[in-house]
Amino acid sequence: MRYWKILKIIIRNAYIRDRKIPGVVTSKVFTSLLEVIITITMFSAIFSNIESLAGWNYYQVIFLYLMMKNIALINGIIARGGLTAMAKEYVRMGDYDFYLVKPVNTLALVSMSKPRFFNIIILFFTVALSIWVAMKTGIDLGIANILSFIFMAIFSVILYYFLFVITIVPVFWLVRLFSLSDLMNRASQIMRYPAGIYSMFAKVIFFTAFPVLAVTYLPSWTLFYSVKAEYIVYMVVITFFFGWIATRLWRLGEKNYGSASS
Amino acid sequence: MPIIKTKKINKDFIKSEYNIRQPFKLVKTAKSAVKDMDISIEAGELVGFLGPNGAGKTTFLKIISGIIHPTSGEAEVLGYVPWERNYKFLKQISLVMGQKNQLWWDLPAIDSFKLLKEVYDIPDKTYKRNLELMMSTLNMHNLVRNRLRNMSLGERMKCELTACFLHDPKVIFLDEPTIGLDVTTAQSIRKFIQTINREKKSTIVLTSHYMGDIEALCKRVIMINDGEKIYDGDFSALIKKYAPERVIKVSLSSPEERKLFADIKYKKEIIEDRGIIRAKKEDVGGLAEQVFDKFDPDKISISEPDAEEVIAKIYSQ
Secondary structure, eight states, rough: OOOHHHHHHHHHHHHHHHOHHHHHHHHHHHHHHHHHHHHHHHHHHHHHOOOOOBOOOHHHHHHHHHHHHHHHHHHHIIIIIHHHHHHIIIHTTTTOOOOTTSSSSSSHHHHHHHHTTTHHHHHHHHHHHHHHHHHOOOOOOHHHHHHHHHHHHHHHHHHHHHHHHHHHHTHHHOOTTTTGGGGHHHHHHHTTOOOGGHHHHHHHHIISSHHHHHHHHHHHHHHHHOHHHHHHHHHHHHHHHHHHHHHHHHHHHHHHOOOOOO | SSSSSEEEEEEEEEEEETTEEEEEEEEOOOOOEEEEEEEEEEETEEEEEOOTSSSSSSHHHHTTTTTTOOOOEEEETTTTTGOOOOOHHTTTEEEEEEOOOOOOOBHHHHHHHHHHHHHOOOOOHHHHHHHHHHHHHOTTTTTTTTTTGOOOHHHHHHHHHHHTTTTTTTTEEETTTTOOHHHHHHHHOOOOOOHHHHHHHOEEEEEEHHHHHHHHHHHHEEEEEETEEEEEEEEEHHHHOOOOOOEEEEEEEEEHHHHHHHHHHSSOOTTEHHHEEOOOOOHHHHHHHHHHHHHHHHGEEOOOOOOHHHHHHHOOO
8 A cells, every 4th residue: 555655656746747848758659659650560561471470360460569568568657767777877876775775665666766657658559559459360359368368467567577677686786787777678579479489499498487478478379269277377376486586686686785985 | 772783893895807817707806894893872862973085984874774784793773683674673764865865856845755754654643743843944845846856955955854854763874964065054954953863862873074064963973994993982072182282373464473473482383374383281371471462362363273183183193
């Protein structure tokens, strides 16, 4: 409840701030939507030469891409700004000192520190497009599929967040990580394609050791094909597991934190 | 029962560097920032940590506030080990750093205060009472609705101090709170700190370069140099111990006055248009008679040695 109140104040102020800089918000929304259009155009070009990608048709592949985009945007609304700032400035400038003296979970407070409210605008478009694309796949979507997909998608958002945290944690040892803060962007590219295009080795890595494929592929598979209990259980288990890993690494990193000179 | 207690606290920072002569090995160098620090502070004390740049004051402050782990040693603050960061411990302490802002840069100060109210779970009544007290004492009613990035340094520091006292902390760590502030603002902040220490009985640990802060606020001073404690005790006793003399200054505005001053039989010096005699306490009486015989009383001052000079002398030893 307390964290919800904190988040409300921060989000409200992000909204008030973004409202005063409509030019910046408009350009960011425009750039983001342009990226979506260009990516869809790229897929259109690819699918003008092939019928399917690892058995997935054009609309299914677009849906995978949009699911990746939606999850990244949801994380972007609340957590991405704060975690990126952690990688680039909080540790390096010593600002993290003030998070450590607060009686709240530091990971939560850092994550909430720089929300990007304008992502909601982009999310509105990408979610609407996702729904339209899902209907265009030509696959009959059952209620059980849809509900299971929503359930798994919630865990996808959480798993993506914990994977992002894991990519940021090395900052406690390495101080400044401009490149590592971008690692999740790179990993996100893997999430936009069906798992069938990857080698067995890559599938093992991206479903287990760094399960970015699980974030989009498993829920999408559940939506378009059949509800498999083992997929749902796996989704829940790896989310909790990587949540545990992320929080343990964060605490270990704090022990190594050396602050910055005043 | 001390509220802050440390035993043999050490902190070493290891720096790793790449050396082209040893391409497959990182060269590690260790710097000892804090060495065997033993201190004990009672509840309600206002203690100053004094030391030159790089002495280890801030590093020690960060250890006892729980920000960093020591390399070795023990500490207990309010009955807790600080770096374990127990939430009950963190709710009772506060930290202000003169060169950094804890308040959110893009938020109006009042919204940052509301945020801290939720972070510290401060009851409404306590929050309103403390906020009103701080705003009145620091004269901030017109300030609180401005965003932090639109405030001057002095205004930001007032907001930082307000924020740090909202939750009635028992122990407050102030790291150079008056740095960069003009004389008037620095004075009002000192007065504020004194008031809080007196009325709320909070324990305050203050680090500063400015002798004005230490002289105005701290009866007790802990001097640190090169990571080690070199003095722990009464501030005025420190000055008396290292500079037991009195300083007689005479304003010399003509060559005749300079000649008269040169005739005084005591060790002396002339700096620009001032003659300075550092006299032992037992010699002051006789010397003062000589000086008052030769010069107009308006040109003469007799004072304690300048605390800054004394401290600088101690560091150089």
